[in-house]
Amino acid sequence: MNYLWRKIDGFNMKSKLLNDLNDAQRAAVEYDKGPSMVIAGAGSGKTRVLTYKIAYLLEKGINARSILALTFTNKAANEMKERIGQLVGHEHAKNLWMGTFHSVFSKILRFESQALGYSSGYSIYDTADSKSVIKSVIKELNLNPETYKVNEVLSRISMAKNNLITVNSYMSNTKLLEFDKQNRKPHIVDIYKLYTIRCKKADAMDFDDLLVNTNILFRNFPDILEKYQNFFEYILVDEYQDTNFAQYLIVKKLAAKHQNICVVGDDAQSIYAFRGARIENILNFKNDYPQHALFKLEQNYRSTQTIVNAANSIIAKNRFQIPKQIFSNQEPGNPIRIVETATDHEEGYLVANEIFNISVSQQVRYNQFAILYRTNAQSRIFEETLRKRNIPYKIFGATSFYQRKEIKDLLAYFRITINCKDDEALKRIINYPSRGIGEATIEKIELAASTHQVSIWEVLSDPAKYPLHISNQILSKVQQFKNLISSFQSKLYELNAYDMALHIANGSGMINDLKSENSFESLARLENVEELLNSIKDYVDNQGESENNLITLDKYIETVSLLTDTDTEKNDGQDVVSLMTVHAAKGLEFDYVFLVGLEEGLFPSMLSQQSNEEIEEERRLFYVALTRARKEVLISFATRRYKWGKPTSCSPSRFIFDIDPKYVDYKGSPTDQNDNFDDELQEYRNPTVKNDNYIASESSSKIDSPVHSVQRKLIDIKTATRKKVENQQNFQNHDSSLLRPGMRIQHQQFGQGTILSIEGVEPNQKATVVFDNAGEKKLLLKFARLQIIE
DNA sequence: GTAAGAAAAATTTTT
DNA sequence: TTTTTCTTAC
Numbered sequence A: 001m002n003y004l005w006r007k008i009d010g011f012n013m014k015s016k017l018l019n020d021l022n023d024a025q026r027a028a029v030e031y032d033k034g035p036s037m038v039i040a041g042a043g044s045g046k047t048r049v050l051t052y053k054i055a056y057l058l059e060k061g062i063n064a065r066s067i068l069a070l071t072f073t074n075k076a077a078n079e080m081k082e083r084i085g086q087l088v089g090h091e092h093a094k095n096l097w098m099g100t101f102h103s104v105f106s107k108i109l110r111f112e113s114q115a116l117g118y119s120s121g122y123s124i125y126d127t128a129d130s131k132s133v134i135k136s137v138i139k140e141l142n143l144n145p146e147t148y149k150v151n152e153v154l155s156r157i158s159m160a161k162n163n164l165i166t167v168n169s170y171m172s173n174t175k176l177l178e179f180d181k182q183n184r185k186p187h188i189v190d191i192y193k194l195y196t197i198r199c200k201k202a203d204a205m206d207f208d209d210l211l212v213n214t215n216i217l218f219r220n221f222p223d224i225l226e227k228y229q230n231f232f233e234y235i236l237v238d239e240y241q242d243t244n245f246a247q248y249l250i251v252k253k254l255a256a257k258h259q260n261i262c263v264v265g266d267d268a269q270s271i272y273a274f275r276g277a278r279i280e281n282i283l284n285f286k287n288d289y290p291q292h293a294l295f296k297l298e299q300n301y302r303s304t305q306t307i308v309n310a311a312n313s314i315i316a317k318n319r320f321q322i323p324k325q326i327f328s329n330q331e332p333g334n335p336i337r338i339v340e341t342a343t344d345h346e347e348g349y350l351v352a353n354e355i356f357n358i359s360v361s362q363q364v365r366y367n368q369f370a371i372l373y374r375t376n377a378q379s380r381i382f383e384e385t386l387r388k389r390n391i392p393y394k395i396f397g398a399t400s401f402y403q404r405k406e407i408k409d410l411l412a413y414f415r416i417t418i419n420c421k422d423d424e425a426l427k428r429i430i431n432y433p434s435r436g437i438g439e440a441t442i443e444k445i446e447l448a449a450s451t452h453q454v455s456i457w458e459v460l461s462d463p464a465k466y467p468l469h470i471s472n473q474i475l476s477k478v479q480q481f482k483n484l485i486s487s488f489q490s491k492l493y494e495l496n497a498y499d500m501a502l503h504i505a506n507g508s509g510m511i512n513d514l515k516s517e518n519s520f521e522s523l524a525r526l527e528n529v530e531e532l533l534n535s536i537k538d539y540v541d542n543q544g545e546s547e548n549n550l551i552t553l554d555k556y557i558e559t560v561s562l563l564t565d566t567d568t569e570k571n572d573g574q575d576v577v578s579l580m581t582v583h584a585a586k587g588l589e590f591d592y593v594f595l596v597g598l599e600e601g602l603f604p605s606m607l608s609q610q611s612n613e614e615i616e617e618e619r620r621l622f623y624v625a626l627t628r629a630r631k632e633v634l635i636s637f638a639t640r641r642y643k644w645g646k647p648t649s650c651s652p653s654r655f656i657f658d659i660d661p662k663y664v665d666y667k668g669s670p671t672d673q674n675d676n677f678d679d680e681l682q683e684y685r686n687p688t689v690k691n692d693n694y695i696a697s698e699s700s701s702k703i704d705s706p707v708h709s710v711q712r713k714l715i716d717i718k719t720a721t722r723k724k725v726e727n728q729q730n731f732q733n734h735d736s737s738l739l740r741p742g743m744r745i746q747h748q749q750f751g752q753g754t755i756l757s758i759e760g761v762e763p764n765q766k767a768t769v770v771f772d773n774a775g776e777k778k779l780l781l782k783f784a785r786l787q788i789i790e
Numbered sequence B: 001g002t003a004a005g006a007a008a009a010a011t012t013t014t015t
Numbered sequence C: 001t002t003t004t005t006c007t008t009a010c
Helices: A002-020 A023-030 A046-059 A074-088 A101-111 A127-140 A150-162 A167-171 A174-182 A188-201 A207-220 A222-231 A245-255 A305-315 A344-361 A376-388 A405-418 A423-429 A439-451 A456-461 A472-491 A497-507 A510-517 A520-542 A553-560 A612-626 A654-658 A678-685 A692-700 A705-737
Strands: A036-040 A067-071 A097-100 A123-125 A204-206 A234-237 A261-265 A293-297 A336-343 A369-373 A393-395 A577-581 A590-595 A629-643 A646-649 A664-667 A744-747 A751-759 A766-771 A775-780
Touching (some): A023 A046, A023 A293, A036 A046, A046 A067, A046 A074, A046 A234, A046 A261, A067 A101, A067 A245, A074 A097, A123 A127, A123 A423, A127 A150, A127 A188, A127 A204, A127 A423, A150 A188, A150 A207, A150 A245, A167 A174, A174 A188, A207 A222, A207 A245, A234 A245, A245 A261, A305 A629, A336 A344, A344 A369, A344 A629, A376 A393, A376 A577, A405 A472, A423 A456, A439 A456, A456 A472, A497 A510, A497 A520, A497 A553, A520 A553
Parallel strands (some): A036 A293, A067 A234, A336 A629, A336 A664, A369 A577, A369 A590, A393 A577, A590 A629
Antiparallel strands (some): A744 A751, A751 A766, A766 A775
16 A cells, blocks of 8 residues: 555656656656755755755655755755655654754764763854853953954854864964964964863854764764765765865765765855855855766756846856856846935835735735845845835844753753853853842852863852852852752653643743833743744644653754744744845845845945955845845835934945946936036046946946946936035034033933033034933934024 | 833844 | 933932
8 A cells, every 4th residue: 555655646646747847857867876065056946956956866766765855944944844745745754864064963962972972962153152161261361352353253263163263273373373463363273272162061052062072073084984985875965066175075075975965055145154155165166066066957947037147147246156057938038227316214115015016006915025225234224114104014034042041041051051161051040030149149159160171050059069159148049040950850751741840940930020010021021932842842743752762852942942033933834024144045036126225335245345255245245135036126225224323324236337228227316317417527627536347347348339328327316315415414503502501401312401511523422401400411413403592 | 029111232044 | 402320329
């Protein structure tokens, strides 16, 4: 019976295979011996090839357990698993090794943890934990936190780890040491060293360690490597262009035996070099596997010809790429619209209006719209304007569920219960809810722990051995806390994950604390806690718990530590407009895409203008953004935008000029039509207003008039706007410069008052004002908007 | 030791 | 403008 079923299933699938795939796709799917690389242009059915290929292997009788499929996000993995399940049956697909590098190898590391001196229940430090450790390390080393910015240090350490530079190799790498010296941060290596020690002491790995330690495992234990080499007969890697060196090497080692490796990717969509991804991995595949087969998927099934051609014209400006001809057989479609607005606010209204109009006139559902931006900070205005328009929306990837304070707190309780050495988890909740253990006490405990080279838990467990010099009163509070956690620990393997979690949520006092606060906010938090508990219940139920197979909390934590933001946020069929960063939009598609904030310094980001490589990455990001659209793209930019609370004038992004003007419909906003020659005059007087976009696009395009007319127009508007803003700013300055001590003024919030004194220099000028009803205040003039009365 | 309020800092992208 | 950190008063 079962056999028959499988047969029929297989027959169906094979006919599907034949029908659903084009020649290139089919060839890629059917090539199943030896290394192969699939270069898959945007919208060319990359996921389809991967899923069908895996289904095809399963169909041929390959054991699901011997197929390893690595993806870039959990979401991609889940979707693929789902689709394979639909093709070959979920029972069959269940045993595939499929997931992100991080999740797959964290699993393997739990099996092999003893070899590396970790326990199988090791904690995974998230970025916040890592930062916290680095912060305390900087303090402990008596380094100036001004010089050693936590973020910078962390990204330096992370870069090192991505490139498999351990502390020892860092210490002997003169180039790196010299670089740090040049930057006047010669102690980065010391921070790295102590940070590593701290993590190890806490039985914790950070995200990068998962990859580093896998490499160490495979390097130092050839027998273990061989075991997994034998185990994984087939290896498939999605988004290969986004792999970093550590990931590359893992794949290379694992594939060395069977050589059945298939990598899929698109060099044009490599957008993660900033965090260590190496586009060379895809470019160098041919060197690692000289006898590999190469498949190119060049037909885009997603977008109109206009969009595909426009995207091609952009990416052609990049120097490094694998040659390919992406084409579309869809309808030609409408040109890409480019709209200029005066302010970021106006941009918000424009987009909201446009979405509303299209949805009504073309009968388009809201879930076919996306607003894509470069930075999360840009989402706020669209949120506002959409809400005013009553358009339902969802912001993806902002503060994710797992980043919420109450969730992290509860998870910290779980973590400390599972791994008592987890100092970061402990520090997080030792005084939450308040139990009278203050900062000073915690510092003393931490000091004792670090001087004796033990975990904080160790100190708490044996205060006689590690004298803390604190009062008996406080010591007893600390003991109470320790006993509370111990009581949790003792039940860890007796209760299932859900019962345990519930027990901890109540026993810790968190639930009571949130209930008793009884504010709008605390109730929302309480709901989130409930939601987490529900998800644990789901997890337990889905794992098929039985008498002799208790699903305990540590199992749950393993799955959840690597589940960050975007993975859990599915647009579950809701009819809402999607708001997200371009990075988050990778792999998605929408009928209508609004690409907003196309301004110099924003997109491309100000921080990416150092080198040509960085600009090329931003350009690829722009390419990714455009190719999300099936039908239409509207690109907008504002000439004035609030940045750090200050209005700043902006010029249109150079990428706008990268698009072949054939595919563009440019509409300036009517308010900015200028009717005088001031701009020409200014340009004549000051030819340096030319910006590099002008030069870059001029030199790189042989096309004559249209380019120039568009460019001219944009640049004129730019200079005009700059002047306008300068005027406005002058006016504003003038306004506040009229203020003098003794004047009577009006303030929005505090009412009327008299200026006592004014101090400071321009952007940060402050006034001391005595208000009639609100008393004396110091106010920043740039925010206060004081009006002179009388 | 806590809470409120003021000052200062911060903005790329994410497993 | 929003978020985090520091001060100050209880």
